[in-house]
Amino acid sequence: MAKVGLSCSPGNLKFQIDALRINLRRFRELDSTYSNCLKTAETLKSKDSALTEEYEQACLRIQSLLIQANVSAPDEFRLECQKRQKLLELVEKESSRNREFQRLAGNRTLLQWKDQLDQLEQQSASAPNLQSMEKGPESDAPLLPYLPSIAEAQEEEKGISSRLSSAREEYARAVERTHNAFQNFRLSSEIEEDLASAQREFEELEKNRMALGIALDTMENLARQQQEVLAPQLNSGVEQRFLRLCGHRYEEVKIDPDFQVWVREINTLELRLAEHLSRGTQDQLYFAMRFGILDLISNESEPCPCFLDEPFAAYDRTRLEEAFEILLDESRRRQLVLFTCREDLLELALRKGVHVIHLASC
Numbered sequence: 001m002a003k004v005g006l007s008c009s010p011g012n013l014k015f016q017i018d019a020l021r022i023n024l025r026r027f028r029e030l031d032s033t034y035s036n037c038l039k040t041a042e043t044l045k046s047k048d049s050a051l052t053e054e055y056e057q058a059c060l061r062i063q064s065l066l067i068q069a070n071v072s073a074p075d076e077f078r079l080e081c082q083k084r085q086k087l088l089e090l091v092e093k094e095s096s097r098n099r100e101f102q103r104l105a106g107n108r109t110l111l112q113w114k115d116q117l118d119q120l121e122q123q124s125a126s127a128p129n130l131q132s133m134e135k136g137p138e139s140d141a142p143l144l145p146y147l148p149s150i151a152e153a154q155e156e157e158k159g160i161s162s163r164l165s166s167a168r169e170e171y172a173r174a175v176e177r178t179h180n181a182f183q184n185f186r187l188s189s190e191i192e193e194d195l196a197s198a199q200r201e202f203e204e205l206e207k208n209r210m211a212l213g214i215a216l217d218t219m220e221n222l223a224r225q226q227q228e229v230l231a232p233q234l235n236s237g238v239e240q241r242f243l244r245l246c247g248h249r250y251e252e253v254k255i256d257p258d259f260q261v262w263v264r265e266i267n268t269l270e271l272r273l274a275e276h277l278s279r280g281t282q283d284q285l286y287f288a289m290r291f292g293i294l295d296l297i298s299n300e301s302e303p304c305p306c307f308l309d310e311p312f313a314a315y316d317r318t319r320l321e322e323a324f325e326i327l328l329d330e331s332r333r334r335q336l337v338l339f340t341c342r343e344d345l346l347e348l349a350l351r352k353g354v355h356v357i358h359l360a361s362c
Contacts, residue, residue, distance in 0.1 A: 015254070015262055015271045022258060033216075037209055044202045051198050055191040062188070081178055092167065224257060230296060231255045237292030238285070245284040245322055253285075261285060280314045287311055287323065291330055303334035310340055317344065324348055 062074065071077045105113070238261070239253035252264040254271065261274040263285070274285055290306065298304035312320050324345075327336060340346070349356055 015256075018260075018273065019256060019258075022260075037213070040209070041206065044205060048195075048198055048202055051195055055188075055195055058191060059188060085174070085178075089171075228257050231257050231259065234259075234289075234292045234296060237295045238288045241288035241291060241326055242285055244326060245288065245319060246281065247319075261289070280319075283311075283314050284319070284323075288326075291326075294334065298334070300333070305335040305337070306330070308336065308338040310342075311338070312340070312342070312345060320345065321348065324352065328352060 066072065066074070066077055069077050069080060071080055108116070232255075235253060235255040238255065242253055242263075243250065246263075249266060250263045251266045254262040254264070256262070262271045263274065263277065263281075264271050274282060277285070290308075294304050294306055312323055315323060327338070330336060346356065
């Protein structure tokens with residue numbers, strides 16, 4: 001017992017052990033609060049690290065896209081994409097015009113068509129040759145490109161429409177992919193702003209945590225100091241009145257800084273907690289404590305009144321008379337209002353000259 005600072009006296013052993021248990025319980029509560037604060041701080045640090053990592057990854061992805069595109073800024077990348085899309089549209093239009101020209105030209109070059117025209121001019125110079133050419137259903141070179149039939153033209157139109165629709169769909173998908181490529185990436189300024197906001201929030205939480213810890217410690221210290229000051233004052237007021245009521249079975253009353261009430265028995269000199277006493281003794285103790293508390297919260301120049309509702313329910317005749325004497329002493333310093341339905345208490349009050357008001361039931 002000496003290792004933990006406890007004396008082995010039979011009179012105060014239980015009091016010391018209970019006080020040690022209370023302090024240990026309080027220490028565990030404070031330690032749990034401190035652990036929770038540490039966990040909160042770790043969570044905020046993890047959140048800050050995650051945001052920083054996300055920002056760095058986003059910057060790396062943006063930088064990788066810019067390097068692949070051989071540009072230095074996102075705005076320049078968007079402009080290059082627009083130029084490339086415009087170039088693809090022009091190339092597609094040029095290819096379409098070339099295909100249409102090849103279809104109309106019948107797969108012949110301009111020189112070949114010039115030679116064909118020269119031959120037609122030579123043939124038109126001689127009528128017989130022209131007539132023979134008109135009559136001959138078969139010739140080596142046609143005068144004009146091959147004209148398809150209506151069915152072939154409709155079939156070719158369907159094919160061209162299908163290719164045009166596919167090209168438009170491909171173009172829409174390319175535009176959507178380009179749009180999504182920039183939509184999924186946040187601007188570096190936005191990420192930096194979020195990081196700054198998270199840092200400010202973390203600093204504010206840390207500041208609040210420290211302020212709350214300081215305030216809690218200050219309040220606990222002040223409360224402890226106040227208890228250490230008020231406990232002895234309350235102790236003397238309670239002891240003076242209780243010893244008159246207990247019939248000399250107890251010799252001392254102690255109120256610790258946590259406002260736990262202990263009484264010492266005369267025979268065994270043992271300190272017993274008020275909760276372990278009989279119901280009648282507890283009533284006497286708390287009756288005395290009422291006036292002790294009134295002494296703390298009021299002064300002689302402005303005494304605080306007291307209202308009592310059937311406070312002597314567990315008192316016998318002897319204890320009732322002693323308690324009534326204490327009430328008479330208290331009535332000289334403050335106003336007392338007591339409600340009761342006991343006839344013996346009414347008789348005692350009338351004998352002592354107390355002002356009595358009868359309340360009739362309806």
